Amino acid sequence: xxxxxxxxxxxxxxxxxxxxxxxxxxxxxxxxxxxxxxxxxxxxxxxxxxxxxxxxxxxxxxxxxxxxxxxxxxxxxxxxxxxxxxxxxxxxxxxxxxxxxxxxxxxxxxxxxxxxxxxxxxxxxxxxxxxxxxxxxxxxxxxxxxxxxxxxxxxxxxxxxxxxxxxxxxxxxxxxxxxxxxxxxxxxxxxxxxxxxxxxxxxxxxxxxxxxxxxxxxxxxxxxxxxxxxxxxxxxxxxxxxxxxxxxxxxxxxxxxxxxxxxxxxxxxxxxxxxxxxxxxxxxxxxxxxxxxxxxxxxxxxxxxxxxxxxxxxxxxxxxxxxxxxxxxxxxxxxxxxxxxxxxxxxxxxxxxxxxxxxxxxxxxxxxxxxxxxxxxxxxxxxxxxxxxxxxxxxxx
Ligand code: F3S
Numbered sequence: 308x309x310x311x312x313x314x315x316x317x318x319x320x321x322x323x324x325x326x327x328x329x330x331x332x333x334x335x336x337x338x339x340x341x342x343x344x345x346x347x348x349x350x351x352x353x354x355x356x357x358x359x360x361x362x363x364x365x366x367x368x369x370x371x372x373x374x375x376x377x378x379x380x381x382x383x384x385x386x387x388x389x390x391x392x393x394x395x396x397x398x399x400x401x402x403x404x405x406x407x408x409x410x411x412x413x414x415x416x417x418x419x420x421x422x423x424x425x426x427x428x429x430x431x432x433x434x435x436x437x438x439x440x441x442x443x444x445x446x447x448x449x450x451x452x453x454x455x456x457x458x459x460x461x462x463x464x465x466x467x468x469x470x471x472x473x474x475x476x477x478x479x480x481x482x483x484x485x486x487x488x489x490x491x492x493x494x495x496x497x498x499x500x501x502x503x504x505x506x507x508x509x510x511x512x513x514x515x516x517x518x519x520x521x522x523x524x525x526x527x528x529x530x531x532x533x534x535x536x537x538x539x540x541x542x543x544x545x546x547x548x549x550x551x552x553x554x555x556x557x558x559x560x561x562x563x564x565x566x567x568x569x570x571x572x573x574x575x576x577x578x579x580x581x582x583x584x585x586x587x588x589x590x591x592x593x594x595x596x597x598x599x600x601x602x603x604x605x606x607x608x609x610x611x612x613x614x615x616x617x618x619x620x621x622x623x624x625x626x627x628x629x630x631x632x633x634x635x636x637x638x639x640x641x642x643x644x645x646x647x648x649x650x651x652x653x654x655x656x657x658x659x660x661x662x663x664x665x666x667x668x669x670x671x672x673x674x675x676x677x678x679x680x681x682x683x684x685x686x687x688x689x690x691x692x693x694x695x696x697x698x699x700x701x702x703x704x
Contacts, residue, residue, distance in 0.1 A: 308337050308478075309344045317474055325377035329470035336467060337478030346440050346479040350382040351472035352428050353420055354444035355465025357389035357661035358407040365465075366407060369414035372469070379419035383472035384428040386445045387603070387628075387661050388412060391654040392424065398626075398654065399667045420472065423630060424656035427536065427603040429456065431632030437558050440483060442471030446549070447602045447678065450539030453550040455532070457558040459483045462549045482550055488559060490523035490552055492516070493568050497577040499528045502694035503537045503608075504675040506530065508581040510538035511588070511677040514546030516574045523568060525554045536602050541677040588680045589692035592671040597698050598659045600628030601676035606636050609653070612699060613642040616649035619703040625651035628658045649703070664688060673698050 310318065318334060320327040333345060355361055361369070389408050390400040400408075412422050423431055426445050435441045435458035443449050443460045444467070452458040461481040463471070471477045481487055494513055500506045513522050522542070530538070530553065542548035552560040599612060604627055612627060627646060629637070634655045637643050643653045659672060660682045672683055673691040675698060680690040693701070 308334060308342060310334070314345055314476065323376055325372060325375040326474060329377070329473040330476075332466065332470045333474065333476060333478055337480065340478060340480040342478040342480040344479050345476040346483060347475055348381060348440045348442045348471050348477045350384070350433055350435060350441050350443075351379070351468045352384050352386065352433065352441070352443040352445060352448055353415070353465060353468040353472060354386040356386045356411060356415070356424065358404060358411055359389045359661060359663050361411060366411055366414070369411060373414040373417040377418050377469075377473050379472040380475040381472060382433060383420040383468075384423040384425075384431075384433045385415055385420050386424070386426055386448075387657050388424050389662050390657050392422070392656045394654060397652060398657075398662065400663065401666050404663055404666065418469075418473075423632070425603050425630030425632070426658070427451075427605070427630060430603070430605055431630050440477065442468050442477040444468045446543035447536065447540035449549050450543045450551065451536050453482060454539060454552065454557050455535050459488075462547065488550060489521065490563065490568060490571060491520035492522050492572045492574060494522045494524045495573065495575045496524060496526035497575060499526060500534070500581065502675075502696070503533055504585065504692060504694040505581050506534040507537040507541045507675065507677040508584045509576060510541030511545045512576055512580055512584050513538075513551070514542035514544060514548050517546055517548060519547030519549070521550050521552070522548065523552045523554065523560065523563070523571070527553050527556065530556060531607075533605055533608055537676065540602050544678040544681050584677070585692050588677055588684070588690070590689050592673055592689045592691040594623060595671040595673040595689070595691055596624040596626055596669060597702050598626050598628065598672050598674045598679065599695055599698075601658055601660065601674065601679035603658065604629040604633065606633050608695070609633065609637045609642050609646070610640070612651075612695060613637075613645040615696065615699045616651065616703065617645055619649050621650035621702050622704070623702055625649075625699070625702055626659065627651060627653045629653065629655060631655045659683065
């Protein structure tokens with residue numbers, strides 16, 4: 308692989324052991340995937356934050372990196388942790404878990420990673436531009452940044468994003484190259500989804516059909532930011548979709564010639580398939596905690612929930628998950644207060660999937676996210692799916 312003089316110096320250890328180690332990881336990765344060179348990246352989004360997934364070995368690795376003086380050279384944000392870093396007692400998180408989780412965050416902060424603790428960094432200021440090279444992990448954030456923002460990242464992992472944050476480079480292959488961003492299949496949507504749950508189901512069906520291909524989606528009218536984040540998150544769950552195009556909506560869809568699509572495999576999705584998918588992922592739950600915010604809620608989603616709950620009282624538990632940045636806006640506008648006055652809770656920094664639900668005694672959840680449904684079901688939690696409006700209406704009846 309061709310390296311610049313500067314990169315060779317980094318690899319040669321002239322800027323310390325942690326930089327050398329980071330370079331070695333990226334160069335090895337590049338060699339495995341046939342990259343000819345590295346490329347400068349503008350930002351990193353680092354996953355592998357919940358102590359649930361990291362365990363003691365992961366925590367030790369992060370502490371060692373911080374101790375060795377690893378420091379970020381570019382903007383680096385952090386994915387959700389296993390708990391709300393302030394209100395973890397309200398989530399019934401065990402003290403022993405909380406202590407470890409706080410050590411994880413401290414190690415990241417020592418390295419210069421911003422403790423944003425969200426899977427929607429693009430809603431809190433880390434918003435890459437069209438064509439910008441970035442190194443992001445977290446499948447839903449990768450999908451959003453590649454598809455909706457037109458930035459360029461591969462499906463990175465915790466260690467590779469941290470390495471990219473430390474050296475400001477990534478291996479130049481995969482979705483970083485224009486030729487790998489072209490559609491591999493056409494998806495005709497016969498009836499545009501009517502709720503975020505249906506967008507999530509649409510993404511889930513697309514992911515199952517195209518695997519890790521690049522779908523070109525037709526027939527989806529005026530999707531909102533929230534619809535697209537739900538679609539992308541689910542497509543990355545049932546398949547490995549890191550990039551999709553929506554006709555006349557996503558930026559790169561506009562530059563594709565119609566003829567380019569003719570030779571591609573085609574799928575058709577009707578409302579029946581969406582309903583069937585939702586029903587397959589859903590089971591009866593007697594007393595579920597209603598969880599909204601997979602991916603993390605935007606301000607608009609919090610506002611929608613707050614307006615539905617205004618002046619009402621919840622019968623069961625409602626947990627809304629969002630980032631600190633969005634929470635601060637929602638709090639200023641009185642929306643957090645509306646939800647909490649109704650008996651709900653708005654948590655930051657975490658979500659139901661990366662929290663230690665087993666230790667928290669959670670056995671039943673209702674949600675509007677196919678991604679959350681699949682991951683929670685894999686851990687033995689009973690999940691009932693419904694759109695946010697019906698779930699909230701049901702919870703306040
Ligand atoms: Fe985000 Fe957790 Fe869902 S990290 S995409 S809210 S599983």
